[in-house]
Amino acid sequence: MTAEEDAQQRPTLVGIGGDSGSGKTTLTGALYGLLGEERITSICLDDYHALDRRERALVKLTPLNPRANNFAEMEEHIWRLKRGLAVEKPVYDHRDGTLGPPETVVPREIVMVQGLHPYLIPGVRHAFDLKVWLDPDPGLRLAWKLQRDTSKRGYRDDQVRAEIEARRADAEAYIAPQRKHADLLVRFQSPSPGSQDMAHLSVRIVQRHTMPRLNFHDQLHTASAIHLDLGVIDEDGQRADVIVIDGQITPREAELVERSTWEHMDGVHGQAHHVPPERLGSYEAARQRQHSDPLALTQLILGHRILSARKSYLVRITEDGHRDLDPDHAHM
Amino acid sequence: MTAEEDAQQRPTLVGIGGDSGSGKTTLTGALYGLLGEERITSICLDDYHALDRRERALVKLTPLNPRANNFAEMEEHIWRLKRGLAVEKPVYDHRDGTLGPPETVVPREIVMVQGLHPYLIPGVRHAFDLKVWLDPDPGLRLAWKLQRDTSKRGYRDDQVRAEIEARRADAEAYIAPQRKHADLLVRFQSPSPGSQDMAHLSVRIVQRHTMPRLNFHDQLHTASAIHLDLGVIDEDGQRADVIVIDGQITPREAELVERSTWEHMDGVHGQAHHVPPERLGSYEAARQRQHSDPLALTQLILGHRILSARKSYLVRITEDGHRDLDPDHAHM
Numbered sequence: 185m186t187a188e189e190d191a192q193q194r195p196t197l198v199g200i201g202g203d204s205g206s207g208k209t210t211l212t213g214a215l216y217g218l219l220g221e222e223r224i225t226s227i228c229l230d231d232y233h234a235l236d237r238r239e240r241a242l243v244k245l246t247p248l249n250p251r252a253n254n255f256a257e258m259e260e261h262i263w264r265l266k267r268g269l270a271v272e273k274p275v276y277d278h279r280d281g282t283l284g285p286p287e288t289v290v291p292r293e294i295v296m297v298q299g300l301h302p303y304l305i306p307g308v309r310h311a312f313d314l315k316v317w318l319d320p321d322p323g324l325r326l327a328w329k330l331q332r333d334t335s336k337r338g339y340r341d342d343q344v345r346a347e348i349e350a351r352r353a354d355a356e357a358y359i360a361p362q363r364k365h366a367d368l369l370v371r372f373q374s375p376s377p378g379s380q381d382m383a384h385l386s387v388r389i390v391q392r393h394t395m396p397r398l399n400f401h402d403q404l405h406t407a408s409a410i411h412l413d414l415g416v417i418d419e420d421g422q423r424a425d426v427i428v429i430d431g432q433i434t435p436r437e438a439e440l441v442e443r444s445t446w447e448h449m450d451g452v453h454g455q456a457h458h459v460p461p462e463r464l465g466s467y468e469a470a471r472q473r474q475h476s477d478p479l480a481l482t483q484l485i486l487g488h489r490i491l492s493a494r495k496s497y498l499v500r501i502t503e504d505g506h507r508d509l510d511p512d513h514a515h516m
Numbered sequence: 517m518t519a520e521e522d523a524q525q526r527p528t529l530v531g532i533g534g535d536s537g538s539g540k541t542t543l544t545g546a547l548y549g550l551l552g553e554e555r556i557t558s559i560c561l562d563d564y565h566a567l568d569r570r571e572r573a574l575v576k577l578t579p580l581n582p583r584a585n586n587f588a589e590m591e592e593h594i595w596r597l598k599r600g601l602a603v604e605k606p607v608y609d610h611r612d613g614t615l616g617p618p619e620t621v622v623p624r625e626i627v628m629v630q631g632l633h634p635y636l637i638p639g640v641r642h643a644f645d646l647k648v649w650l651d652p653d654p655g656l657r658l659a660w661k662l663q664r665d666t667s668k669r670g671y672r673d674d675q676v677r678a679e680i681e682a683r684r685a686d687a688e689a690y691i692a693p694q695r696k697h698a699d700l701l702v703r704f705q706s707p708s709p710g711s712q713d714m715a716h717l718s719v720r721i722v723q724r725h726t727m728p729r730l731n732f733h734d735q736l737h738t739a740s741a742i743h744l745d746l747g748v749i750d751e752d753g754q755r756a757d758v759i760v761i762d763g764q765i766t767p768r769e770a771e772l773v774e775r776s777t778w779e780h781m782d783g784v785h786g787q788a789h790h791v792p793p794e795r796l797g798s799y800e801a802a803r804q805r806q807h808s809d810p811l812a813l814t815q816l817i818l819g820h821r822i823l824s825a826r827k828s829y830l831v832r833i834t835e836d837g838h839r840d841l842d843p844d845h846a847h848m
Contacts, residue, residue, distance in 0.1 A: 234566070234583035239575040243567060250589060251566035256582030256690075259637050305591050307639025358588075 191502045193268050195225070195291040196494040197311050199302040199366075202318030203248075203359045204351075205329025207372060208298045211318060214464045214483040215296070219490065225265075225292045229299025230276045232258040237281025248300060248354035259307045265291040266311050278337050294490060303365040304358060314395070314493035316486065317366035321373050324385070335471065364420040367395045368489060370482055375431045382469055384431035387478040389485060393423040398452070398492055400485075401425070403444040409433035410441065427485070429478040438477035445484050453491040523834045525600050527557070527623040528826040529643050531634035531698075534650030535691045536580075536683075537661025539704060540630045542799045543650060546815040547628070549795045551822065557597075557624040561631025562608045564590040569613025580632060580686035591639045597623040598643050610669050626822060635697040636690060646727070646825035648818065649698035653705050656717070667803065696752040699727045700821060702814055707763045714801055716763035719810040721817060725755040730784070730824055732817075733757070735776040741765035742773065759817070761810040770809035777816050785823040 200208050216224055233240075233247055234254040245252040254274075261271040272286040303309040303317075320328070326348065333339040339347070363369065369390035375381060404410045409430040418424040433441075442464070465480025466473050532540050548556055565572075565579055566586040577584040586606075593603040604618040635641040635649075652660070658680065665671040671679070695701065701722035707713060736742045741762040750756040765773075774796070797812025798805050 235575060242574045243571040251586045253588070254583045255587040255591075256585070256633070256637050259587075259639065263638075301588070305588050305639050306595075307591065307637050 187502050188498075191498050192293075194497075194501055195265060195268055195293060195295045196313045196490070196497045197262070197266055198294060198296045198490055198493065199309075199312040199315045200296060200298045200318070201300070201302040201316065201362055201366065202320075203325065203355055204300065205325045205332065206318040206320055207325075207328060207370075208318055210328075210467045210479070211370065211483065211486065212296055212298065214466065214480075215487055215490070217463050218483065218487040219294065223293040224296060225289060225294070226296040226298065227265075227273060227289060228276075229253075229258060229297060229301060230278065231274050232261075232299075233276050233283065236276070236283045246351045246354045248351050248358055250301070250304065250358060253301060255301075255305055255308065258301075259305070262297065262308055262311045265289070265295050280338075294494060300359060301362070303362040309365055313497045314368070314489060315366045316368045316370065316489075317363050319363055319369055319371045321371065324372055324374055331469065364422070367392050368486070369418075370486075372478075373431075381431075382467060383474060383476050385476060385478055386431040387429045387482050389427040389429075389482060390418050391425045391427070391489075392418070393425075395489065396492060396496060398488060400445060400448045400488065401427075403448050404441060406444065407433060407437045407441045409437055429481055431478055433477050435477060438481065442477075442480060442484060445481070445488070449484065449488045449491070452488075453495065519834050520830075523830045524625075526829075526833055527597060527600055527625060527627045528645045528822070528829045529594070529598055530626060530628045530822055530825065531641075531644040531647045532628060532630045532650070533632070533634040533648065533694055533698065534652075535657065535687055536632065537657045537664060538650040538652055539657075539660060539702075540650055542660075542811070543702065543815065543818065544628055544630065546796045546798065546812075547819055547822070550815065550819045551626065555625040556628060557621060557626070558628040558630065559597075559605060559621060560608075561585075561590060561629060561633060562610065563606050564593075564631075565608050565615065568608070568615045578683045578686045580683050580690055582633070582636065582690060585633060587633075587637055587640065590633075591637070594629065594640055594643045597621070597627050612670075626826060632691060633694070635694040641697055645829045646700065646821060647698045648700045648702065648821075649695045651695055651701055651703045653703065656704055656706055663801065696754070699724050700818070701750075702818075704810075705763075713763075714799060715806060715808050717808060717810055718763040719761045719814050721759040721761075721814060722750050723757045723759070723821075724750070725757075727821065728824060728828060730820060732777060732780045732820065733759075735780050736773060738776065739765060739769045739773045741769055761813055763810055765809050767809060770813065774809075774812060774816060777813070777820070781816065781820045781823070784820075785827065 200212055202208055212226070230247070232254045233252060235243065235245065235252045240247060240252055247253070257274070261273060264271050268291055270288055270290045273289045274286050275284045277284055297312070301308075302312065303315060309315070329348065330341060330344050333344045334341055371388040373386045373388060375384050375386060401412055401414070404412060404427060409432060411428040411430070413426040416424060416426055418426065464483050465476045467476060467479060468474070532544055534540055544558070562579070564586045565584060567575065567577065567584050572579060572584055579585070589606070593605060596603050600623055602620055602622045605621045606618050607616045609616055629644070633640075634644065635647060641647070661680065662673060662676050665676045666673055703720040705718045705720060707716050707718060733744055733746070736744060736759060741764060743760040743762070745758040748756060748758055750758070796815050797808045799808060799811060800806070
């Protein structure tokens with residue numbers, strides 16, 4: 185096996201972090217079609233809860249508290265996956281809050297790791313080749329969480345609200361501080377306070393300079409509803425390029441930008457599948473599939489970033505060997 | 517502040533790992549006198565239990581299980597201490613198994629970290645400048661644990677034995693595998709199976725080549741009761757120098773070796789306090805202070821290694837700056 189072939193066997197790890205209800209599943213759903221389902225393995229860090237729902241109630245801990253999570257096993261599994269090895273992952277069932285029998289997870293080319301604490305401890309944080317953080321405005325997150333938890337997790341509306349209150353202190357202590365470690369922030373914003381018109385949400389994408397430049401900003405600039413701020417200092421004091429996509433972008437303008445971003449991505453990577461544009465930007469509301477152009481564009485940009493992270497990673501491990509596959513030597 | 521003065525402010529971290537009852541406290545007790553109490557801060561990782569004794573019983577977890585420990589907070593605190601910063605450390609009370617109010621810990625020059633899981637996760641493991649592991653033979657450990665837990669922790673003899681059985685699977689899964697990460701192994705051995713003649717225990721000290729050479733083996737070689745095996749492959753497949761001190765060493769021979777090791781240590785470091793030899797090698801049995809020459813020699817060698825780790829660390833951070841004080845950059 186050549187170094188290059190060997191490198192191809194090594195998965196690229198993408199972290200998708202954010203509080204409960206921040207849209208992790210919605211944002212990443214379209215990536216299967218975009219990058220190819222057969223290339224992606226996805227895991228959720230909720231499976232590393234150390235305590236099930238009943239046990240957390242007994243000892244009065246929220247799932248956001250590090251004490252309720254098994255970081256030792258999480259860290260071990262993440263590094264096994266990064267080396268291309270299968271793991272026997274525990275399984276947390278959100279429907280009834282129990283931990284079921286473990287399942288075998290075999291890493292494919294891209295491993296997407298969603299969760300509440302992907303960047304809390306350095307030993308896990310350093311495994312990621314791309315670190316994404318979702319940070320929607322609080323009103324939106326409440327609406328999203330209410331919708332999901334009442335329809336899919338068996339909670340009542342007042343229970344969801346009470347739970348958010350009960351978790352607030354832990355969210356501030358353990359979830360919010362992780363944002364500063366991300367490479368890419370995504371913030372969906374209501375067009376006006378209290379509005380829940382999901383089809384016309386704006387989105388603010390912060391691309392920190394911890395990532396390579398991709399030179400696709402010219403493609404975005406063709407739309408008047410897209411605003412770019414390059415080389416600014418962001419909310420965490422880091423140098424970044426910011427893209428704001430206005431929720432009022434017209435379908436025609438969105439389509440043009442999608443097409444040119446798509447062509448740019450295809451030119452750079454030549455690997456993306458040709459998902460029909462209507463497959464991107466899809467979300468569930470009132471038990472119906474709906475479409476959002478800003479969401480579609482965000483998914484395209486995220487796909488572009490993932491392929492780019494994959495590419496840099498392959499170059500790096502082909503050239504430098506596998507030092508960074510060992511947690512004992514990875515954290516340069 | 518010069519780089520050198522700044523470096524002096526940075527503590528050296530020494531890990532002292534091993535299962536419950538492996539002699540961590542006995543081995544390290546003499547180091548306060550040997551190196552100077554005012555230079556040492558000592559913490560115990562049991563304080564990072566995520567669950568107290570009552571909660572562990574409710575959810576049926578042993579303290580050895582990573583799920584019962586807060587590795588996120590442990591990792592954060594260890595790196596704060598390494599940077600010379602104080603922490604508000606939780607406090608676990610072994611007498612009644614409760615978690616009390618936190619206490620402020622200010623790191624001194626040398627921070628000794630005793631515990632069950634110092635090397636389980638890379639994010640904690642990498643903070644240590646010297647990693648020691650205690651691995652007494654199982655019969656001895658049982659005797660030590662019985663003695664301590666019945667006299668100081670309010671357990672009955674049969675409870676201690678039942679507890680060891682209940683913990684066996686977790687000990688094999690989570691404690692024993694850490695040994696391979698240590699720089700220095702210490703194994704006390706009974707002179708004959710079942711014997712509990714602590715005063716005449718032998719000790720096997722494995723010095724792995726992950727540590728610098730210290731050239732004090734000539735001092736040890738003067739005693740016929742001390743056997744050296746240099747450059748062997750040890751039980752974990754690692755290159756090491758092994759020192760075996762026979763429990764039958766005579767007080768006269770022990771004294772000569774202690775003196776010459778002491779002089780060597782003083783010549784190399786010039787920093788050790790002059791603890792009267794009778795202060796080393798002391799242990800408690802049947803509520804009395806007793807003396808062991810092999811223990812005294814082990815403590816001297818450990819003290820030598822700690823000062824040497826401190827010295828290499830100061831040289832390294834004075835020359836290279838403080839990259840390795842940041843968990844994000846330390847793990848080269």
